[in-house]
Amino acid sequence: MKKVANWVFHTLGASLIAWAVISIAFPQDAPNTFIGPPPPPPQEAIPHALPVNQKGTTILDTYQLTFQNNPDIQAAKLKMESINGKTMGYEAKLYPQLTVGGEYLPFTLRGGVTQVLYSRAILPIIHVSSLLNSAATINAELVTSETMAKARAAFALALYTQERQALFQERLALFKDRSSRMPALFEAGRITRYDINTLDRRISVAQLDAKENETEAQKALIQLYLLMGIDSHDPHYLQPVLGALPDQPETRPPLPQLIETALQNRFDLQALAKLKLAADQNIRIVGADAYPVAGAYATTSLELSPPGPFQSFENSLRTQLQRGNTNSSGEPIRSSSVQYGFDIRWKIFDGGDVLGKVRNARALVVQQDILKQQTEKAIPGQVTAAYDAVQDTANLIQKLAAQDLPQQNLRLSRAAFEAGRISQLEVLDAVDQNIDYRQNALKARYELELASIQLDRAIGNTVYFDTTSK
Numbered sequence: 001m002k003k004v005a006n007w008v009f010h011t012l013g014a015s016l017i018a019w020a021v022i023s024i025a026f027p028q029d030a031p032n033t034f035i036g037p038p039p040p041p042p043q044e045a046i047p048h049a050l051p052v053n054q055k056g057t058t059i060l061d062t063y064q065l066t067f068q069n070n071p072d073i074q075a076a077k078l079k080m081e082s083i084n085g086k087t088m089g090y091e092a093k094l095y096p097q098l099t100v101g102g103e104y105l106p107f108t109l110r111g112g113v114t115q116v117l118y119s120r121a122i123l124p125i126i127h128v129s130s131l132l133n134s135a136a137t138i139n140a141e142l143v144t145s146e147t148m149a150k151a152r153a154a155f156a157l158a159l160y161t162q163e164r165q166a167l168f169q170e171r172l173a174l175f176k177d178r179s180s181r182m183p184a185l186f187e188a189g190r191i192t193r194y195d196i197n198t199l200d201r202r203i204s205v206a207q208l209d210a211k212e213n214e215t216e217a218q219k220a221l222i223q224l225y226l227l228m229g230i231d232s233h234d235p236h237y238l239q240p241v242l243g244a245l246p247d248q249p250e251t252r253p254p255l256p257q258l259i260e261t262a263l264q265n266r267f268d269l270q271a272l273a274k275l276k277l278a279a280d281q282n283i284r285i286v287g288a289d290a291y292p293v294a295g296a297y298a299t300t301s302l303e304l305s306p307p308g309p310f311q312s313f314e315n316s317l318r319t320q321l322q323r324g325n326t327n328s329s330g331e332p333i334r335s336s337s338v339q340y341g342f343d344i345r346w347k348i349f350d351g352g353d354v355l356g357k358v359r360n361a362r363a364l365v366v367q368q369d370i371l372k373q374q375t376e377k378a379i380p381g382q383v384t385a386a387y388d389a390v391q392d393t394a395n396l397i398q399k400l401a402a403q404d405l406p407q408q409n410l411r412l413s414r415a416a417f418e419a420g421r422i423s424q425l426e427v428l429d430a431v432d433q434n435i436d437y438r439q440n441a442l443k444a445r446y447e448l449e450l451a452s453i454q455l456d457r458a459i460g461n462t463v464y465f466d467t468t469s470k
Helices: 002-025 059-069 071-092 122-180 182-187 193-227 255-265 267-290 313-323 353-402 405-418 424-459
Strands: 097-103 107-118 293-304 334-345
Touching: 059 071, 059 122, 059 193, 071 122, 122 182, 122 193, 122 267, 122 424, 182 193, 193 424, 255 353, 255 424, 267 353, 353 424, 405 424
Parallel strands: none
Antiparallel strands: 097 107, 107 293, 293 334
C-alpha cells in the first residue's frame, strides 16, 4: 500500500507540474472578465426606479440604469457565464479524475485515480477554451454597446419630442393671445369675420398637433424607461428628460481613417475572428480521436467482514483496520487489492465517426470564414453611409443657423400689423413660419444625434459613463 500511495502521489505531482507548464506556455484570458462600461463615479446606490420626487432623467441616469437593469445586457452576461462554464467542462478532462465508491454486501470500498498523459487534443482544448471565453466576453461587450446606443437614441427622441411640445404650446399660446384681441379689432374694423374664422381653425389645428405630439412624447418616455429597466406603467416614474445631449465634435477624422478604426474596433468582427480560430482548433480536437491516447491509472479496493449483530458499521471498520488482516483467532477478516499502471487506447475502426466529425468541423471553419469576410466587406459601406449622413445633417444645421429670416419676419409682421400695413392672416403666417423653422432646427439636431450614434456603432466606438449631463 505504501508503494501505491507513493506512486499515486508522484503521478499527481507530475500532472500538476505539467499543467502549470502548459498554463504558462499558453495563457488564457480571464474566463469571467466582463469589461463593459467603466464603473460609475462613487455615489449612493442607484435604485431600480427613479425616486418619485426627482424632477427629471439625465443622460447619465440613462446610461447607469440601462447598464444595471436592461434585460438584454443581463442576458448577455448570463450567456457569457454559461459559455465559461462549458469551457471549464472541456478543460476538466485534462485534470486527474478521482473516484470513490463501495458496496454494502460484501462490505467493499473502492477508489481510483486516472490521468491523461498524452493526447493530441490537449493543446487544442486549451486554445479553444481561451478563444471561446474571449468570444463570449466580446459578444457581451457588443450587446452592451448596442443597448447603450439604443438608450442614447431613445433619450434623444424623448428630448426632441419634449422640446417640440414646448414649441407647439408656444404657437398655441400665441394664437390664443391673438384670439383674445379679436373682438376689439373686429369692432375697430381692423379684421373681418373671415380673419376670426381662420384663426379659430388654426387654433384647432395647433391643439391637435400638440395633442398628437404629447402622445408621441409619452411613447418616447415609455420606450426610454423600458430600456432602463424601469416600470413604465406607473405614471409617477415617467419623469421628463433633463439637460442636453453630448456636444458633437467640431472636426472628425477623415473617412479612410474611420474605416480603418472600424476594422480594428468592431466587436462583431473581433468575435468572429475568435470563433474562426476556435473552429480551426476544433478540427484538431475531433481528429484527435483517430490517434492513441496514453494515460496512467491506480485503483484499490478493500473488502471487510460484516459487523457483528450488536456492532455498528463504524465500530466494525475501526476495529478491523486496527487489528490488521487477521482477528484474534488468526482468521482473515479483510482483503485488499491494488492495481496500477499505464494504458494506451486507440480506435482502430469506428465506422467513419471521426471522419464525419472532421468534415463537419471543416465546414464550420468555412462558414465562420465567410461570415467574417462578409462583415469585413460590409464595414466600409456602413461607415461611409453613416459618415455621409452626419456630414449632410451638419451642413443642414449650418444652413438653418444662417437663416434667421422667420424670426425677423415675425417681428416685422407684428409691427406692420400694428401700423395697419398688413392683414391678420399675414401675422398668423409669420407665426407658423417661425415655429416651423425652429421645429426644423430641432429635428435637424435630433437627426444629427441619430447619425452620430450610427457612426459610433459603425466604427466600434462605445460611449458609456464618460458622457455627463448638462
